[in-house]
Amino acid sequence: MADVNDVNNVVEALKFMVLGMGVVFLFLFVLVKVVELQAKLIAKYFPENAPQTPAVPAVNVTEDENRRVAAIIAAVTEFRNKKS
């Protein structure tokens, strides 16, 4: 596990750190700028009456689920009828 050139490796690792942190920050910095630009463009060209992010995706109920819901309603009703 111990290379002959320990010190070297640590120096290299420090260089990696400079490069790595640099690229990460650069990447995120550009991303932030692009996202801010995007937000401005969208706010300008797509009026705010467009549907904003709904709290709960209520539309998520697909066809299958409708069928399942129908079945469940039936089951619930039956279950209650049996009980009472």
Added chain:
Amino acid sequence: MADVNDVNNVVEALKFMVLGMGVVFLFLFVLVKVVELQAKLIAKYFPENAPQTPAVPAVNVTEDENRRVAAIIAAVTEFRNKKS
């Protein structure tokens, strides 16, 4: 992309068309006849009091779903109790 014998290929393709459309129609024609025969046989030997195709497969509720339904009923009830 251009073969030397273009004309030939078109003629061959026309032959394929004759064979292909012939087989497709023959297949579907036989299928139609067999299906008509089947319908007659079934109508004859299996009286119509047998359950016909139901609009919604209400039977679809499996065991797991029953459990889930139980859980949902519980959740719904709880949800309503909390609300009121």
Added chain:
Amino acid sequence: MADVNDVNNVVEALKFMVLGMGVVFLFLFVLVKVVELQAKLIAKYFPENAPQTPAVPAVNVTEDENRRVAAIIAAVTEFRNKKS
């Protein structure tokens, strides 16, 4: 399918039976004893006020299911409103 040494094979199979049934019983016997011991230890060190096996795993309702339940409640309500 017929080996020359039929009789041998049957004798061998009988030996397998002795070994096999022996191991199976031994295994299950040890298992029974360990399980009985376990039950005693648990009864002793973990007081009975701990939750016992519930009849229905009511806790099973995960996050996703909560969302689904919400959707279902909505659907059920809508369905009833439409009906009435």
Added chain:
Amino acid sequence: MRLKQIFIALLFALVALSSSAYAEGHEATTHQEESAEKKAYQPKSISELASSFWETTGIKAIIDTDDGEMSADPAGESKEHVMSAFESSLGRIIMILIVFTLFYLAIAKGFEPLLLIPIAFGGLLANIPLAHMAGPEGMLGVIYNMGIANEFFPLLIFMGVGAMTDFGPLLANPKTALLGGAAQFGIFGSLVGAAALGFDLQDASAISIIGGADGPTSIFIANRLAPDMLGAIAVAAYSYMALVPVIQPPIMRALTTKEERQIKMGVQRPVHRLEKLIFPIIVLMLSIMVLPESTPLIGAFAFGNFAKESGVVDRLSDTMQNSLINTVTIFLGLGVGSKLAADKFLVLESLGIMVIGLLAFSAGTAMGVLMAKLMNKFSKEPINPLIGAAGVSAVPMSARVVSKVGSEEKPGNILLMHAMGPNVAGVIGSAVAAGVLLSIFK
């Protein structure tokens, strides 16, 4: 709409532009490669075309038994052979009739449809002439190599079954586990029978595992000890599991008195959550110590059960119990069904396997009942001997049969929970027996 059309026109323009630029340098070589791959097509007249089409029909393949058609095998050419006249015509028709019988049993009689339908349909597809669906490139062959040849699918099934199993009844009354041991006599008794019938010891062992009344275990063992008989063994195992409500009751009645069948059993003690949580680990540790050979089976089973009982990974245990086990069931069935090809199934061995399988189920049932009678004699609490029959496993079918017979004898006598103990112990018992057989031929 107009926008879209402009878009598409633009695309085409771009493509045209670019392609021509590109095409120059590259096309010549591409074409040479292609033509090397394709067979040259020879122009034919319409009647030649029709007659060459006739050559590829299934009717011709079945009528002309002497056309040198090859059998198909997931392992590829090394396992394939020219089909005999019988295999390529009458054999196929017989197999298709057998498949229809399985459909009938599954749908009209409700016998294990979840497995019989995929298996039978796989058998139907495997017997289609010329399509080679069971070959390494065909759908069934792909499935077979994906999860049966390496025993992956049976283990996933076992994992799912583990996640569905509740060991509560066994933990409430651990002694009943011994009944699940006695019923393994079905395995070893039929092993002797198979040896007597002339099967060699390894084949006999593979066949006898049918007596374990457990599908994944049977496939696992057959795959290791006698892969050529996998189809017949799996079909026998599942068929007899499906026939449990037919096979077991007469044996149960023959070996017990009316009084015994009417014995009532007490209420089971409540089981602590920790007992259930630790149980799969105990079983696994024991099997590690005694029978590492059978730990793939017991390990997968214990993992599923542990995941369920941990109570903190419901997402995963739900998946094991539903979408995963369902998907694997479809594939396992189709893959096993591929072994119902006439050239694989219609051999004398299959008949022997069916006979021994029936013997094995009967022997296991009988020994389970007799053991329960014995335990009832020496036990303080009464034990209804019927529950011994559930020791063969076939979860949860045989426990239900026990309960049904019991309540017929004495209305209101619900034995279901008491039968579930030996029932799940039977699963463990057969996995142990499987490990013993594997260790012998290692």
Added chain:
Amino acid sequence: MRLKQIFIALLFALVALSSSAYAEGHEATTHQEESAEKKAYQPKSISELASSFWETTGIKAIIDTDDGEMSADPAGESKEHVMSAFESSLGRIIMILIVFTLFYLAIAKGFEPLLLIPIAFGGLLANIPLAHMAGPEGMLGVIYNMGIANEFFPLLIFMGVGAMTDFGPLLANPKTALLGGAAQFGIFGSLVGAAALGFDLQDASAISIIGGADGPTSIFIANRLAPDMLGAIAVAAYSYMALVPVIQPPIMRALTTKEERQIKMGVQRPVHRLEKLIFPIIVLMLSIMVLPESTPLIGAFAFGNFAKESGVVDRLSDTMQNSLINTVTIFLGLGVGSKLAADKFLVLESLGIMVIGLLAFSAGTAMGVLMAKLMNKFSKEPINPLIGAAGVSAVPMSARVVSKVGSEEKPGNILLMHAMGPNVAGVIGSAVAAGVLLSIFK
């Protein structure tokens, strides 16, 4: 908390203890092996490091067209080549624009999003420089080899579609199946067209299957007859299926009179459960007798349908219709999309494929409508010629289009169920046509 810390401390202690004991004997050898595997790392200055990082950026890869970058192919090196300047720069940008167009159509216009989105995203990933995601080690390549190269995924899709299909409308009025036959003229007409355009016969056949308006069938056939064109063919097939609401109505209106479009059709007779149960078996048996070549497709489809109609394996049929088909749709889309890499897609053939695909859809629609007109003349019960357009398959889109056009002409005239008959017959029809094409090139 304290308990845990002790636990962890203990672990470390154990590990330390044991490792040192172990390390002595073993380490030396391990290290030698490792170093053989790794490339030696040469120390670099920061600026060297930055410039060697620059070498690995995508910007550099796109700007520098002469860097000898290799294309990627799931089949591995034998199918790869040094990318041309065009392929590695402008070509990628064009493809990414095409991908964005597909996103736009899928999301804003709602055209077949379930397939266009995964395909287009696969295309986006495949055009990323240097990442080689379409290569044998990349995600797309892994997917491709897992289920597209062996046609497994299209068959699973077909199984799921089978489990979702209701043949009731077809069984109620079997004659309408012939409309699903007429529409296959789309396939054979465009085959002639493709041959005229200069494609060789095998390629022309692969392309013409787009006229079958059925995604899995197109992929299945393309894979067998012209794997190099798979991407373009699949994309064309799904794009035109998505464009059915745009392509079909003008043709339908041009070929029918207003009176014809207003024809009302009677109420469909109820269909017996047994008819539905037996139907998939009939189709399969017929295809076995006539066209074993197309039985992988028809077999998978029939299995799904049979499982559903059996009514006893709802667990399995639900899985086929939901989690299984969804998973496979994701993978199929990504895998097909990998063929949208610039070096594969931007060739002159693709343009021809797009043109012929459009021709094929139009021809199929037209012939379906004309056949329906003819049938209407000779039939006792009135037949609205619009339903002929549904014969191209593209289930259930084209049936919906028929219904929409019909109710525009005469409010309250619901043709949906009547159009579903030819619609599902179209699926069978194209599978049969596919079998004929395969049998020719066998």
Added chain:
Amino acid sequence: MRLKQIFIALLFALVALSSSAYAEGHEATTHQEESAEKKAYQPKSISELASSFWETTGIKAIIDTDDGEMSADPAGESKEHVMSAFESSLGRIIMILIVFTLFYLAIAKGFEPLLLIPIAFGGLLANIPLAHMAGPEGMLGVIYNMGIANEFFPLLIFMGVGAMTDFGPLLANPKTALLGGAAQFGIFGSLVGAAALGFDLQDASAISIIGGADGPTSIFIANRLAPDMLGAIAVAAYSYMALVPVIQPPIMRALTTKEERQIKMGVQRPVHRLEKLIFPIIVLMLSIMVLPESTPLIGAFAFGNFAKESGVVDRLSDTMQNSLINTVTIFLGLGVGSKLAADKFLVLESLGIMVIGLLAFSAGTAMGVLMAKLMNKFSKEPINPLIGAAGVSAVPMSARVVSKVGSEEKPGNILLMHAMGPNVAGVIGSAVAAGVLLSIFK
């Protein structure tokens, strides 16, 4: 019942008839082949049998350390070696104790059970003697080769995580993304540490990625840079992610004043649907331009997120979020766990990895908090420095920890949404960092 019996009798008759006809020609050859495959079985006495059974028990394998047992590796024999005495006995027991500790943490403490339970169970199975479950034929080995050796499973997980991630909070306050950058100091700081400890640069890089606090990224990188340490790295990554509620709070408190911890942050602006839709595409395009090496990760993540935000493929995004990710989680866990075999895990490196991993988490947390303090100084709107800790990723655990600490300091101060921004940015940040590391060793 009678019908069935006749059926079965008929079947047997047919089988018998046909088989005998067939058997004549074929049997001889089959048998020769078979016997070649099987080892000859030598008859044994009962005591010999018992003693040879004893040889196959796990107890014997653990007691007898000198039995030449081979280790198991998914890559097959080339990577296997004769196990040392320590590996085959005490080592196993230590590993099983470690596994039980992981069970305890997962179940009793609720630490990341979804991953710890499958990983730990995989570790348990991998340490079973003689069963070779981690070998190429064993269940764990099959899983490993199916999706870990080719990085397919981590990418599928990332896809599912993408489909579950809401970038709304990040889009509402994009600046907070920089906190997700600062926390990547955890990676590069520990890289220096690992180099100082004596790991070579490539191994050090693979280990340091633990600081990314992201499971799939860790597995992806470990697989590329140091496959031999995959098990230890993955276990460390998930263990420390599980320990986030223990590791982070003291560091957060040490580096902030009470006033800072009580800072309230404003309400987030609503985010337009289009912003969310376009965001994954922006991230992907940026990463294509800068870091094609990391696009497998970012691409899969962006695909999942795009599918969800498109709103038109809910079927697919539901599948990614549920059945698909659950199935893959089970397999990934078992596969990773297979690297917990004593012979792979109990090496000195593992201890180093655990130490460096802890260091990495701490360094990342600290730097995130410090960066947030800095931003708070220069920002118009107040920024609570606690949210910097969420930059390490470990979604959504670390955001929850931030919120908990925040509301302990000042009841009613809900930081959750504000912490989610840096949290998801941390995922992107570590994928970028991963790309840099890969590009260095390319």
